[in-house]
Amino acid sequence: MWLRIVTLMLAVLTLIGCQDNKPQQDPEDVAVAFFSAIYVEEDLEKAKRLSGPKLAELLEHYRNMEAIKRHVVGMEMVNPEIEVKNSSADFFRRLDQDVWVELHFTSKVGRSTIMDVRVVHLSQQFANTWVVHKIDADPFATNG
Numbered sequence: 764m765w766l767r768i769v770t771l772m773l774a775v776l777t778l779i780g781c782q783d784n785k786p787q788q789d790p791e792d793v794a795v796a797f798f799s800a801i802y803v804e805e806d807l808e809k810a811k812r813l814s815g816p817k818l819a820e821l822l823e824h825y826r827n828m829e830a831i832k833r834h835v836v837g838m839e840m841v842n843p844e845i846e847v848k849n850s851s852a853d854f855f856r857r858l859d860q861d862v863w864v865e866l867h868f869t870s871k872v873g874r875s876t877i878m879d880v881r882v883v884h885l886s887q888q889f890a891n892t893w894v895v896h897k898i899d900a901d902p903f904a905t906n907g
Contacts, residue, residue: 788892788893789893790850790862790864790885790893791847791850791864793813793885793892793893793894793895794847794864794866794883794885794895795845795847795866796809796813797810797813797814797883797895798836798843798845798866798868798881798883799845800813801828801831801832801836802832802840802841802842802843802845802868803842803843805828807822807826807828807831810822810831811823813894813895814894814895814896815886815888815889815894815895815896815897816889817896818835818895818896818897818898821835822835835898836881836898837900838868838879838881840868840870840877840879841870841872842870843868843869843870843877844868844869844870845866845867845868846866846867846868846869847864847865847866848865848866848867848880849864849865850862850863850864850865851863851864860886860887860888861884861885861886861887861888862884862885862886862893863882863883863884863885864882864883864885865880865881865882865883866880866881866882866883867879867880868880868881879901880901880902880903880904881898881899881900881901882898882899882902883895883897883898883899884896884897884898884899
């Protein structure tokens with residue numbers, strides 16, 4: 764009897780130990796990783812893995828990183844610093860399927876400093892992890 768119980772407990776412990784315990788990434792981390800893949804690493808495959816299906820298809824269509832920076836993101840920068848400024852994913856709302864993250868970008872070009880803002884919409888509807896599904900231009904920019 765004891766032998767069966769011990770064997771059963773060892774089997775359960777072995778199965779528990781084999782589970783993939785990858786920590787769930789926060790939406791803010793995914794948003795920064797997405798833009799880092801485009802602007803710092805210039806890794807299209809990584810950017811597509813962090814994207815929802817429609818955005819991944821759009822990235823695949825453009826293929827060239829310069830075209831993606833210009834047409835998809837609408838922001839041409841070289842190796843920017845990326846900072847999370849605001850997010851709808853606070854402690855209680857992390858259970859939501861969709862969140863937004865406000866990112867601020869700073870890049871040096873010669874003596875000039877370029878600053879820009881993007882609001883990134885992330886979702887868990889397409890996968891078990893957060894993916895970028897929409898990028899909004901600077902919400903604070905005005906045309907006059």
